[in-house]
Amino acid sequence: MKTPYFIISLIFIFMLSACQSDKDKTSNGSQNGRFTKKDIDVKIPSNGKTDTDLSKIKTLKQEELIPFLRQYGVDNTETIVTVSTKFGDFKMQLFAGPKLHRANFVRLAKLGYFDTTVFHRVSEDFVIQGGNSDRQATHDFREAVGDYLIPNEFKSIHRHNYGAVSAAKYTEQNVSNASSPFEFFIVTAKQGAHHLDEDHTVFGRVTEGMDVVEKIDAVKTDDSEWPLSNIEMEVTVSR
Template sequence: MRNPLLSLCLLVVFISCKENKDNSTEEREVKKDTLVEKIEVKIPSNGRTDRDLSDIKFVEQEELIPFLKAYGENNPESIVDVETEFGSFRIELFPGPVLHRANFLRLAKLDYFNTTVFHRVDSDFVIQGGNSDRMATHEFRRAVGDYLIPNESTPKYPHDYAMVSAAKYAEQNVSNASSPFEFFVVTKPDGAYHLDGKHTVFGRVIDGMDVVEIIDDLETDDSEWPLKNVGMDMKVIR
């Protein structure tokens, strides 16, 4: 079950709440903030990463944009497979959100996502991944950098069903900048368009939405963390 001490240091990133919920967005945010400290969840059994992180360049906010632009030019791939215990699904990354595509590819190639789980499931709204209570995840975050990605949302990429978008910090984020580490897949059949402009869509699931839907149906606790952790093995294909 979740260690309360680890919970205190867990980077909590929320995405905007579902439209037409019983409570207002503000009320739900307060409710969830209260529940996070009270709900216990299972911690994955593996702890520290065996990977040597010393070769990872630490990126600061001031150098982020030129760094990611250069990385994107040198890494043109756009297809990523996400394997889970329920099967795999394939993500196509859009070229438009240059910084988000480059950042996602970088983390995938570094194997960061392989230390994480789908830690939030809000059925018929989103599944969210890229975080965990594993020490390996937090070691990776400390090695990768301390930055936020500028919002790159565009009307060209709305939050349709199956779209992949970036999570963000809920507080003191008037620019709607993105977390570099967490992403979500829209599972709302008629889209989640109230998120447009607030979050940056940078890809879509082009195959395997049936697997995403299995994860979307998992039982969760009151903080929307699945009762059974669902890890991922992410591979850049081409």
């Protein structure tokens, strides 16, 4: 007895679907414990490239960083920042004490750097971290801004309380605990994260919209803590 044609067709379709499912699972796996590269739904112009004229940005070198940021902080005194996401907006106050960190964050926000980035790490009930992405625009912006580290400003009185905004850092060969100029995190642990005190520089706090931060903190992630759905941000300085 011959197998009906429609049954053969159904079997063939099922096999194709199974192969595609296995392929999708493989493409989302982790690589050497680092964040997995993913296709990102780019929402900025030119297929992932920014329309900002990056040639007009002063590229900073480490040796000129401190005097430049000190003067930038004098000329740009804003301390209130609004972060807009698909979950809503929240506001951050930048502290006056960590002068270099405040000035650097305000500068990057005004340049539009953060608008090319996402919240790329979510560790539930601990921190959410932003300021990076797989986008070409983010990479290009970093090259234009400069390859430098911000000296730690631990002498500030601020600690890693709930809602604290702190600077991420590179761990390799970083005995001085200098900060990354590009990435920041917000503490979501209700009891705080005080084991990070004098290890990372706290330079601000969330003053409004912690419910939005909590929504980000609750999203699903892969094994590397990268959210399964991208959380873009727009950062504006108000005053």
